[in-house]
Amino acid sequence: MGAGLTAPSASTTALPQPGIAGHPVGMLDVMTGEGANGDSGIFARPDAATFDVLTRDDDDHLPYWIERKEYVAGMLAQLKNVSKRGQWLAEWIIGERRIRCVRKAALATPDTIRCRLPVIIFSHGVGESRHQHSSLCAALASYGYVVAAIEHRDYSACWTFKLQQESAVASSSSIRQGRTGRTEKPMTFLDVGEVDSKRENKTRNQQVHKRVAECVRLLHFLEECDLGLINRCTCCPSTSSSSSSACSSDTTSMYSFSSEESAARRRSRPRLSISSSSCRLSLHSDCKEGDASRLLMGEDYEWAQFAERLDLSSAVIMGVGLGAATALACCSFTTDFQKAIGLDATLRPLDTDVYTRVVQPILFLNRPGGASPETQGKFEDAESITLMDAEAHTFSDLPLLLRPVLGRRLRLNGATDADQMAETVVRVCAAFLQLEEYGTDRLSIAPELPSPGSVKNFLLEQNYSCNPFPPLTPVSDETEIFL
Secondary structure (H helix, E strand, C coil), X not given: CCCCCCCCCCCCCXXXXXXXXXXXXXXXXXXXXXXXXXXXXXXXXXXXXXXCCCCCCCCCCCCECCCCHHHHHHHHHCCCCCCHHHHHHHHHHHCCCECCCEECCCECCCCCCCCCEEEEEEECCXXXXXXXXXXXXXXXXXXXXXXXXXXXXXXXXXXXEEEEEHHHCCCCCCCEECCCCEXXXXXXXXXXXXXXHXXXXXXXXXXXHHXXXXXXXXXXXXXXXXXXXXXXXXXXXXXXXXXXXXXXXXXXXXXXXXXXXXXXXXXXXXXXXXXXXXXXXXXXXCCCCCCCCCEEECCCCCHHHHCCCEEEEEEEEEEECHHHHHHHHHHHHCCCEEEEEEXXXXXXXXXXXXXXXXXXXXXXXXXXXXXXXXXXXXXXXXXXXXXXXXXXXXXXXXXXXXXXXXXXXXXXXXXXXXXXXXXXXXXXXXXXXXXXXXXXXXXCCXXXXXXXXXXXXXXXXXXXXXXXXXXXXXXXXXXXXEC
């Protein structure tokens, strides 16, 4: 069984994907090795629009939502008000639940989707992983984004692991054998508790700093993809073949240039403003054993098809909980991210100077009792919307999985139907991403959506069928909107 559970499967059907658009979605996992200067590599799941269509009637060919039992155990451990019987029931329901994505799918060609695809980096919250927001990431990817959900290795994930070369790792009882020639090092969740708030804030602040470095490395990895440098190094013959999905007619030039040529291409791009050189991934420098240039996961994928297909000049970062704080810290660190979306943001761990250094547009989607509008209003260009029927896990996949009665009993969602709430979140995020004053022509992802002056206007003007909330009355721009 995909999740490695001992309980029988309740269903082999896929999770619903509210807000999904016309394009099928492909996904894969990628991990890079550790490098110098404290570079711990990245572990992420990029989702992107693909031309591989889901045609089979059954779901057995779809990838599992969560593929390992360690993630399930770590995820359920976060639901502290659940009894052992309830955890067994949740495991039974999770079973072999799948997601409607094509694993290692080919990227959609420019004749079916625009040539340059905008990039979104998604940062998960405390006690979560790259899996738990799959429906939201897939929905945005179906509109023509490349959405890369990073899994943080700062001990804030419910469970994760690292792959390392055997020669680079000392033997230990905590490290068990992974794949051939590599060892797997588990990383369990660090529960800092809530008794000592000062200690918790210090720990979370340290985690935010590490998370920022990981997000920046992931952005650099996507830049390497756009340059056609993945799966290839300068001292070996190219491991990539020509890709028909590239925009340029000269496909070989996209991934056959030398390191000097690639450096010249990078220098010609005005977008990079990172001051810390240690964050850069040198995935194309050489192929020495154990070097950061080695892909530890995803090495068999045809990365060349991403060459000159990514719009890195309009990169967006979003996150939930501590991931929202990570998104804002990234915006204060670099202007490579043009926008930020914070879902149920946790702002306490942020450094005080972050509030004054962030100049990018921000959208906050809150639940009652979350970060106060006054705190969010400290940012220069921020819109704050509170969903009155939202719970702590509203923005994750859990309400879609454990519904409807069990989800409400565990306080995963409110009285509003989980599908309707999830689709509303997708639509509001989509409206924010395509606001005309921030480049509608380049970022427009849904032609059926209008081009409002603000997300609040979008909510006031639209009466789409998925809106589970009562009609809103016009209010002034200074008034907080509560749905």
